[in-house]
Amino acid sequence: EDKVVQSPLSLVVHEGDTVTLNCSYEVTNFRSLLWYKQEKKAPTFLFMLTSSGIEKKSGRLSSILDKKELSSILNITATQTGDSAIYLCAVVGFQKLVFGTGTRLLVSP
Amino acid sequence: SQTIHQWPATLVQPVGSPLSLECTVEGTSNPNLYWYRQAAGRGLQLLFYSVGIGQISSEVPQNLSASRPQDRQFILSSKKLLLSDSGFYLCAWSEALDRRRSQPQHFGDGTRLSIL
Numbered sequence: 554e555d556k557v558v559q560s561p562l563s564l565v566v567h568e569g570d571t572v573t574l575n576c577s578y579e580v581t582n583f584r585s586l587l588w589y590k591q592e593k594k595a596p597t598f599l600f601m602l603t604s605s606g607i608e609k610k611s612g613r614l615s616s617i618l619d620k621k622e623l624s625s626i627l628n629i630t631a632t633q634t635g636d637s638a639i640y641l642c643a644v645v646g647f648q649k650l651v652f653g654t655g656t657r658l659l660v661s662p
Numbered sequence: 663s664q665t666i667h668q669w670p671a672t673l674v675q676p677v678g679s680p681l682s683l684e685c686t687v688e689g690t691s692n693p694n695l696y697w698y699r700q701a702a703g704r705g706l707q708l709l710f711y712s713v714g715i716g717q718i719s720s721e722v723p724q725n726l727s728a729s730r731p732q733d734r735q736f737i738l739s740s741k742k743l744l745l746s747d748s749g750f751y752l753c754a755w756s757e758a759l760d761r762r763r764s765q766p767q768h769f770g771d772g773t774r775l776s777i778l
Contacts (some may be wrong), residue, residue, distance in 0.1 A: 557705070585764035595752065595769040596706075603764065641706070645764045649721075650696075652705040 555580045559642050559653035567661055570632050574656045576642030577624040586618055586625050587650065589641040596641055599627070632660045664689035668753045668770030676778055681726075681740040683773050685753030688734065693755040695736040696767060697728055700750040712736060713758065748777045 557578045566572055578586065585603040589596035600609045602618035602625060609616050613636075616627045629636055639655040668685045675681060687693050694713050698706040708721045710728035718728050725744060729737045736753060751774075754767040 587766055589769075594771040598766045598768060601764065601766050643706075643767075649708060649711065650706075650767060651708075652698075654705040 555644070555646060555651045557642055557644050557651050557653035559656050561656060562654070563657040563659070565659045565661060566632055568632060568634060571628065571630045572632060572658065574627040574640050574658070575624065576626070576653055578644045578651075579623065580644045580646050580651060582646045583620070584645040587643045587645065588616055588625075588627050589643065591639040591641055591655070634660050634662055636660050664755070664768070666753065666755055666768060666770040668773060670773055671771065672774045674776045674778060675743050677745055678742050681738070681743050681747070681775070683738040683751055685736045685770055686734055687755045690734070690755070690757070692733060692758055694758055695730060696754040697736065697738045698752045698754065700752060706752065710738070743777050745777050748775055750774050
């Protein structure tokens with residue numbers, strides 16, 4: 554059965570800290586890995602990773618995929634209170650996404 | 663640009679009542695459409711997906727059903743709701759997938775369903 558595991562389950566940091574969120578997976582027919590940010594309602598798309606070792610970057614957020622280790626990390630530098638959210642990792646098999654349970658990040662001022 | 667609309671935003675229903683949640687997508691044609699449920703403290707669970715009109719794949723056996731009567735319309739239904747149907751229901755769309763490329767899914771704002 555396809556599985557995506559995220560760690561830690563929750564995290565509390567101070568504004569300005571750097572955080573690293575982890576995602577590991579076991580999926581047949583792996584095609585890509587996606588990161589989403591979920592605040593109150595809809596998850597919003599952050600990154601899609603298909604190739605190992607190539608970093609995707611958007612502002613203070615960056616992510617990289619390691620296909621050999623079947624894992625990915627999401628880094629957030631200089632965290633702000635607006636980064637508080639649930640971060641979801643999902644892996645694409647053929648036509649389907651399998652989601653992890655998410656990491657709940659709380660950034661305190 | 664593409665937009666996805668999902669309604670209602672919240673719904674409180676008694677056990678045994680019927681359900682109909684609607685989702686529409688604008689600005690694209692022949693999208694893949696998905697229904698997910700997110701229970702508290704758990705990840706998103708794929709319920710149904712559709713690659714075209716009238717084509718529905720069910721991932722989890724349950725008392726819910728889905729229909730796609732039009733290209734950009736996806737409906738989640740139940741004839742009789744159970745307490746366990748409570749949760750946060752999300753509709754999503756993606757460009758049609760092919761064997762060479764993945765496409766990210768984009769989500770609606772969700773429906774918070776409470777069963778009493």
